[in-house]
Amino acid sequence: MSETQINHQIRLAARPVGPVKPSDWEMTEEPVAQPQPGQVLVQVVYLSLDPAMRGWLNDARSYVPPVGIGEVMRALGAGRVIASASENVPVGAYVSGLLGVQEYATLDGAALTVLDTNLAPLPTYLGALGMTGLTAYFGLLDIGRPKEGETVLVSGAAGAVGGVAGQIAKLQGARAVGIAGGAEKCRYVTEELGFDAAIDYKSANVMAALSEHCPQGVDVYFDNVGGEILDAALAHLARHARVVICGAISQYNATGAMRGPANYLSLLVNHASMTGFVVFDYAARYAEGVKALSEWVAAGKIATREEVITGGIERFHETLMRLFDGANTGKLVLQVAD
Numbered sequence: 001m002s003e004t005q006i007n008h009q010i011r012l013a014a015r016p017v018g019p020v021k022p023s024d025w026e027m028t029e030e031p032v033a034q035p036q037p038g039q040v041l042v043q044v045v046y047l048s049l050d051p052a053m054r055g056w057l058n059d060a061r062s063y064v065p066p067v068g069i070g071e072v073m074r075a076l077g078a079g080r081v082i083a084s085a086s087e088n089v090p091v092g093a094y095v096s097g098l099l100g101v102q103e104y105a106t107l108d109g110a111a112l113t114v115l116d117t118n119l120a121p122l123p124t125y126l127g128a129l130g131m132t133g134l135t136a137y138f139g140l141l142d143i144g145r146p147k148e149g150e151t152v153l154v155s156g157a158a159g160a161v162g163g164v165a166g167q168i169a170k171l172q173g174a175r176a177v178g179i180a181g182g183a184e185k186c187r188y189v190t191e192e193l194g195f196d197a198a199i200d201y202k203s204a205n206v207m208a209a210l211s212e213h214c215p216q217g218v219d220v221y222f223d224n225v226g227g228e229i230l231d232a233a234l235a236h237l238a239r240h241a242r243v244v245i246c247g248a249i250s251q252y253n254a255t256g257a258m259r260g261p262a263n264y265l266s267l268l269v270n271h272a273s274m275t276g277f278v279v280f281d282y283a284a285r286y287a288e289g290v291k292a293l294s295e296w297v298a299a300g301k302i303a304t305r306e307e308v309i310t311g312g313i314e315r316f317h318e319t320l321m322r323l324f325d326g327a328n329t330g331k332l333v334l335q336v337a338d
């Protein structure tokens with residue numbers, strides 16, 4: 001690579017209010033930074049699009065600091081090492097890590113995970129074999145703790161985390177009921193992911209559909225969306241139910257107060273619990289999760305799906321918005337290079 005190679009980047013230009021606008025971003029360019037001792041230079045090939053990105057833009061206390069104005073947008077990604085000053089990560093290795101929305105990332109080799117592309121294609125390491133799969137694995141098994149014969153309800157069921165969570169529930173011998181937007185997503189959830197039933201929240205009466213599909217009540221509710229759907233699920237809890245607060249995408253673009261769970265006293269009468277978690281809490285156990293997920297994927301017990309959008313970082317904004325429009329099925333990924 002020549003010294004004058006240019007790195008295009010997407011930086012935060014303004015803090016969004018409500019949905020992110022194109023003018024909240026700025027595209028910049030600078031020379032590619034060559035690696036210093038211990039560092040590697042990665043050509044970014046795929047970027048992970050995550051609903052959490054919207055939260056990272058708010059100037060509020062959270063589990064990570066907000067992205068600063070003028071900073072390169074934070075993003076998980078996967079790419080190939082094209083120059084290395086690290087003993088542990090050679091040129092040619094495929095890696096994943098916090099690469100940012102840019103074409104090249106220069107960062108410590110120790111901050112990267114080396115990937116085996118013989119086991120799975122690169123985008124899968126951003127989906128079922130990456131942070132997405134680990135979120136489903138630890139959230140469902142550690143907090144939801146489904147038992148054989150129990151009913152596990154998953155919202156955002158056709159999405160990246162929800163699709164994996166429901167399939168893991170089935171592997172535990174539970175019944176999995178999904179909630180997703182639209183007939184085609186519901187078909188995908190039942191026919192391709194193997195859920196026992198799916199509720200189209202855009203056309204069905206969710207309260208009535210929950211009574212129909214969860215007649216014994218919901219033992220585990222894995223919530224990705226919050227808002228009205230969380231309230232409907234709370235109204236259908238079984239005794240000793242566990243509610244897993246994974247996310248609340250319906251509230252991320254709220255300009256006023258977020259809608260909270262009005263039916264929370266259902267936790268009291270059902271001796272139930274509601275617990276939030278962040279996947280990073282489980283960093284010390286990632287190897288366990290990756291091993292289990294890899295075995296399930298290799299054995300065909302978990303179906304994976306990534307929706308890869310091409311066109312490079314110029315398409316970052318419109319691709320991010322797909323998450324909030326419900327345009328993605330499975331893990332949403334942006335391809336940055338061939």
Ligand SMILES: NC(=O)c1ccc[n+]([C@@H]2O[C@H](COP(=O)([O-])OP(=O)(O)OC[C@H]3O[C@@H](n4cnc5c(N)ncnc54)[C@H](OP(=O)(O)O)[C@@H]3O)[C@@H](O)[C@H]2O)c1
Binds near residue numbers: 162277324331
């Ligand atoms: N706790 C953690 O550590 C952690 C880690 C990763 C992700 N998460 C959370 O997990 C959730 C799922 O993330 P993901 O990456 O798997 O995204 P995803 O589900 O693949 O994509 C987002 C989906 O959310 C649904 N959605 C969008 N707006 C909605 C609304 N107003 N009401 C109901 N559904 C809506 C859409 O599906 P429909 O077409 O079905 O509406 C959309 O396709 C998010 O809340 C995310 O923040 C948490």
